[in-house]
Amino acid sequence: MSGTINEIQDEIIEEFAILEGDAEMTNFYIIELGQKLPPLAEKHKVEENTIKGCQSKVWLITAPEGERMTFEADSNSAITKGLVSLLVRIFDHQKASDIVDADLYFIDKIGMNRFIGTQRSNGFAAMIKQIKLLALVYRDSKEIVKTNATDK
Amino acid sequence: MSGTINEIQDEIIEEFAILEGDAEMTNFYIIELGQKLPPLAEKHKVEENTIKGCQSKVWLITAPEGERMTFEADSNSAITKGLVSLLVRIFDHQKASDIVDADLYFIDKIGMNRFIGTQRSNGFAAMIKQIKLLALVYRDSKEIVKTNATDK
């Protein structure tokens, strides 16, 4: 883990700024990011780990880590893999409650929609929604545990 | 009867030339011509005397006159009546065979279609077709009579 959600977002914004809005370089950079993401084991590439609403196939798995959560992901599209890698980078090892509350301003800042188009943007939004949903469920389950603990 | 079909056509062309292509004056002139046409007796205004394909109602009746034919007509539209009056003027008391062969060049010469529009032009064409059809039937029946006469 290399910082808070916003620290990582700021890092990403800086990195993308170097690309100076060049569409091709940005695409290639996103692909490179994806190539660095460790591939998911084949057994995880199943229907239940799929994120609905994407053009390509995206698989996402999560695991608990105390209050925090870990994420792994993969895709059959190099660009989508790069996109989901950004989310893994931001959310991996973060607190569930922080994930729920996160404001992902980096998307607008780097002008993501311009590079990836509406269909992919919708897919990207679906990924974020899925991660936040997982975090919400996890946070609430934790809170129930906490509440129960106090009760005793 | 005041001349051959073509003589009358030429007269009409001259008359319309005076109107100098003014749409309103031309319409009014056509209406005036119609007003001069004697109205048809009510008993003739029946389905079987109707010309199909006109916006308004047009009734046309014909009677034999030796080799020649007479025509009377009326309409519930003042303009249509004016139009059909032109045809009556041209064809009344003409020989059936001349009617069949007539080339109505006056229509293009006076630019009729421009004044009366496509729908009325189609109606006007329907009137001409009807008159020619009547003349054809009459001519052929005459010819049959003639042929029969020769036969005897």
Add this chain to the structure above:
Amino acid sequence: MSHFSPHSAVAANADFDVQEIRKQFPVLHQQVNNRPLIYFDNAATSQKPAAVIEALHHYYTHDNANIHRGIHTLAERATAAFEATRLAVKELINAREVEEVIFTTGTTDSINLVTSSYGRSFIQQGDEVIISAMEHHSNIVPWQMLCEEKGAILRVIPVTEEGELQLEEYKKMLNERTKFVSIVYASNSLGTINPVEEMIDLAHEQGAVVLLDGAQATAHLDIDVQQLNCDFYAFSAHKMFGPTGVGVLYGKRRLLEKMPPYRGGGEMIKNVSFEKTTYNDIPYKFEAGTPNIGDTVAFLKAIEFIQQVGKKNIAVHEHQLLTYAHEALEKVPGLKIIGKAKKKVSVVSFIIEGVFHFDIGQMLDARGIAIRTGHHCTQPLMDIYQIEGTARASFSVYNTTAEIDSLVEGLQRIVKMMK
């Protein structure tokens, strides 16, 4: 309320300048038969502001591409522009959700969508459908075709001599077999604005579904489909300053979702296989094939034009024209106005004793004045009045009282000529 009192009229009209509006309509600035064109055929189709024409031009010179499935820049732009119009329509008619706005090719197509999809699925033998005697053929024939296919019964609300619906008869017609009521909001022949809110409530009490034919209403009245509470609302872009070839069907999500598709093809599917085809979500389920992208994109500018001028200004100006025309026309000897409902959009139908309607149209055209003559696709209504047709002048926001004076002058000449 769609009706404006004279008082609010004056107030709203202060910032309205018809000459400024006219400048936006290039077509108006031409001579027809050596006189300035006077266009009074707005109920047939309205003219288009320069912004709409320019939008078409811009679309085809910059953004043209097929939409929705494209990844490239032009496809992105075209898709965004197309969907922006959907959003604008949603706002114009105050639909609850953008998915409730379906693009069709016109009012006729919208109504046929409903009779084909909703009608063929949910209307059975012995069911009753109510329309009125003042409907446009587009809101008669599809129902006749449906009722004939299904063995359902078509009932027709009669009209009064003034051209209003006989509401008492409507109430008597409604019963538990009434499955559908399809009514024109504003009549294209008479101008009558029908009391649709009340009629919708009455229909809903019987569990019937209601469609409003908004072809003549949408450019002139404030439309709020949620307040009206109609189940379907149909209209055409070309009658409200937009291009030909685009229409809208608004429908409540609940109904649209349970309806089968209309046409089959691209766009309207989720998955196609020879074993099993699944259909897309609304609105796409009803939008098979490449839509009319260019015109839909340009339609946005028509909606913006209406919003810029302001629905209220439009209504006030048109109401003034209507009142002025009614008074002026009645002075023409032998002229009789057909349709004198208390609430009207700016449409005046009339006949002149002894003058065939078509002749009126042709002689006015000779003076550069464009009106429409005939049955206006409402033959059954003409039958009721026992006439073959009328001459109809219909006014839009760019018309003036001076133009109405010219109309009256033209008519007076005709009457004089005909004597």
Add this chain to the structure above:
Amino acid sequence: MSHFSPHSAVAANADFDVQEIRKQFPVLHQQVNNRPLIYFDNAATSQKPAAVIEALHHYYTHDNANIHRGIHTLAERATAAFEATRLAVKELINAREVEEVIFTTGTTDSINLVTSSYGRSFIQQGDEVIISAMEHHSNIVPWQMLCEEKGAILRVIPVTEEGELQLEEYKKMLNERTKFVSIVYASNSLGTINPVEEMIDLAHEQGAVVLLDGAQATAHLDIDVQQLNCDFYAFSAHKMFGPTGVGVLYGKRRLLEKMPPYRGGGEMIKNVSFEKTTYNDIPYKFEAGTPNIGDTVAFLKAIEFIQQVGKKNIAVHEHQLLTYAHEALEKVPGLKIIGKAKKKVSVVSFIIEGVFHFDIGQMLDARGIAIRTGHHCTQPLMDIYQIEGTARASFSVYNTTAEIDSLVEGLQRIVKMMK
């Protein structure tokens, strides 16, 4: 014959100057992502020559009016212009009579007209309909809907690995229960030009009626519906340099006359009364409501454009592009062309090993190159090849071999990047 030998190719090409053609297409002269736009998405929709765009502009600034029933000058002009396009279409496809040309909103609408009107009236339970495995969804789903409603059986001609129809299988399928054969003339995914003349004759021997989906054929091949002897022929203006929102259904008079109407409404009736409505003659019987007047008028200029350039010149130029592209693309490592029929229109579908098709599209767009990726509305075909989709470059008369070089260069970068 629609196929050109290399010899005639050279001869016909002498007076053809692609740069002159390009000047007529304003949309091409723009930068996308800082590079000159290369538009290779012509099978989705073609770009429009300036003459078409100007015709739209002229129509809305001079002639706009509703057609057919109008008496005034604008209505006259609009009607004449609209009907002039019908005549031009008749000549383009060599229909016997102008009344056999019906305006629709596109190929999808044309096919739905046939399934709804002809299909629902003349296809019964147990009857068989033959389509092929390379059909566009627009020529699959309407037939699925019809067959489901009627209890008819849909049979599918399989394709070979090269992307050709298995004619032997087709022959085996044909029998006395075959009532309809509906086949794509040129495939939008594979480019394959099917041997439709032979197929039509075979179908007719069994008394079956044949529709050709000409969406991809009409801009590229010489079309003679009398020689083809097809019973119906469907196509879209927007794929042949015309505006969106206009399509054509050609049908033989004998069939059109016995078919019931499609949609109900204005224009398609002769007489409406609540007792008895009678329908208009063809083609109007099938053209309910205000048509897409503006775009239909402008479509004439698209047909004139094709005639001016010459069908032969178009075919030769596109064939050169196709041959060039096939050779050049095969040099890209890992690239596999899907669809290698002997006769093709200028469409090249391909996949690259290990690269998701959508990524190819997006990365080419970053270089200003517009291609389409996905299933191209032919999912069943993709299933056969066991792929999710392809990248597709489709060429038009204004494309150049230099543009194909740029495509290949872009693909080579992608492949390198992906390793």
